[in-house]
Amino acid sequence: MPRSSPALDMTPMVDLAFLLVTFFMLTTQFRADEPVIVDPPSSVSETIVPDIDLMQIIIDDKGKVFFNIDGKEKRASVLRKMAEKYGVNFTDNEIYRFSIMTSFGMPMKYMKQFLGKDQATQKLFYNDLEKRGEKGIPADSLNNELSDWVLNARYSNPKYRVAIKGDGAAKYPVVKQVIETLQRNKVNKFNFVTNLEVAQ
Amino acid sequence: MADVNTGDDGGGGKHKGKVRAKKSSTRIDMTPMVDLAFLLLTFFMLTTTFNKPKAMEINMPIKDKTVDPPKIPGKQTLTLLLSDKNRIYWYIGADDPNLPPAVEYTNFSANGIRKLLIEKNTEINSTFSRVEKLKEDFKKGQIDEKKYKEESIKVKAEKKALIVLIKADDSSTYKNLVDILDEMSICNIGRYAIVDITASEIEMIKNVVVQ
Numbered sequence: 491m492p493r494s495s496p497a498l499d500m501t502p503m504v505d506l507a508f509l510l511v512t513f514f515m516l517t518t519q520f521r522a523d524e525p526v527i528v529d530p531p532s533s534v535s536e537t538i539v540p541d542i543d544l545m546q547i548i549i550d551d552k553g554k555v556f557f558n559i560d561g562k563e564k565r566a567s568v569l570r571k572m573a574e575k576y577g578v579n580f581t582d583n584e585i586y587r588f589s590i591m592t593s594f595g596m597p598m599k600y601m602k603q604f605l606g607k608d609q610a611t612q613k614l615f616y617n618d619l620e621k622r623g624e625k626g627i628p629a630d631s632l633n634n635e636l637s638d639w640v641l642n643a644r645y646s647n648p649k650y651r652v653a654i655k656g657d658g659a660a661k662y663p664v665v666k667q668v669i670e671t672l673q674r675n676k677v678n679k680f681n682f683v684t685n686l687e688v689a690q
Numbered sequence: 691m692a693d694v695n696t697g698d699d700g701g702g703g704k705h706k707g708k709v710r711a712k713k714s715s716t717r718i719d720m721t722p723m724v725d726l727a728f729l730l731l732t733f734f735m736l737t738t739t740f741n742k743p744k745a746m747e748i749n750m751p752i753k754d755k756t757v758d759p760p761k762i763p764g765k766q767t768l769t770l771l772l773s774d775k776n777r778i779y780w781y782i783g784a785d786d787p788n789l790p791p792a793v794e795y796t797n798f799s800a801n802g803i804r805k806l807l808i809e810k811n812t813e814i815n816s817t818f819s820r821v822e823k824l825k826e827d828f829k830k831g832q833i834d835e836k837k838y839k840e841e842s843i844k845v846k847a848e849k850k851a852l853i854v855l856i857k858a859d860d861s862s863t864y865k866n867l868v869d870i871l872d873e874m875s876i877c878n879i880g881r882y883a884i885v886d887i888t889a890s891e892i893e894m895i896k897n898v899v900v901q
Binding site: 500501503504507510511514515518519530531533534535536537539549576588613653655656657658659660661662663664665666669674676678679680681682683684685686 | 699720721723724727728730731734735737738742743744745746747748749750751752772796803818859860861862863864865866868869872873874884
């Protein structure tokens with residue numbers, strides 16, 4: 491009996507592999523590196539969070555508040571307004587860095603120091619702030635920087651929709667404070683970000 | 691695997707006369723390409739996330755100090771007090787200091803709060819069953835989506851329907867709040883509000899005997 495060649499036709503397999511590669515390449519969306527990971531509670535709601543014009547207020551499990559808005563130019567203009575209000579001078583490079591990063595959570599007085607660092611040391615900076623108990627945007631009634639962020643973001647883009655993305659373990663008083671801050675800025679309509687759950 | 695010259699070319703030696711150029715095979719070794727394709731496939735498969743986060747919409751009343759909050763009829767009002775250990779304390783009616791309401795507690799399970807809400811929502815204006823019927827009609831295709839939405843909103847917003855006041859105390863978590871709002875949509879309750887807890891209600895929670 492003649493021995494058949496061990497080489498086999500791989501064309502169909504390659505076809506399939508490339509088809510799948512193309513599919514995954516087109517459907518994939520890269521998630522940016524966030525300074526905080528939250529685990530939102532689940533709900534049966536099926537509304538999808540919008541991708542654009544989104545203002546996100548993130549509350550982590552320890553009740554620290556983070557803030558994120560989309561749009562490079564809008565971010566830059568919000569930071570300029572905040573700089574004016576808090577009397578901080580940012581260089582063009584620092585403003586650019588701010589415009590391309592994701593969510594952040596620190597008092598305004600540390601912002602310049604933070605933007606001067608590169609990505610690797612920014613993480614260390616957060617750890618440092620956490621040790622001193624100064625991580626997160628102040629949102630209490632004495633010092634409410636979150637309110638200024640929300641206000642200035644709404645000035646630069648009135649179309650922003652507000653979404654609160656909280657960790658399930660976050661305590662209610664913080665959530666209440668965030669909601670009160672929003673209401674003071676006349677945001678009475680907002681979203682809670684949740685994971686999808688199937689109703690029993 | 692790299693064996694490609696399997697055809698019957700290269701038999702030029704038998705021909706007389708002209709020496710033909712050796713015809714090379716049209717087959718190429720595809721192994722490296724396949725390797726690459728599968729590498730990319732694995733990478734994209736592992737990085738892809740399919741379920742996008744969902745959102746639930748919240749509408750808060752506009753805070754206006756010049757307008758008094760509307761008076762809520764007592765009988766159809768159910769107040770839920772969210773507290774620690776995932777407990778929900780509840781009472782029907784107004785918090786009248788002369789006639790304190792009976793406070794009970796339950797939990798977030800399907801047999802706990804959901805049963806209670808469905809019971810009350812059926813008892814007071816049969817809202818639950820009417821919305822469920824609309825939902826069924828819609829699923830069967832008897833009514834279209836627009837009509838279903840309009841009708842269910844109308845039924846939920848009826849003046850006689852159950853009103854739920856959600857009051858969370860300082861020891862409850864964000865998850866509790868989202869869960870209870872979720873129950874509102876599961877139990878077809880259209881009239882609910884998130885309200886600040888009062889001092890007398892904090893007392894009430896303390897006075898409830900927990901078994």
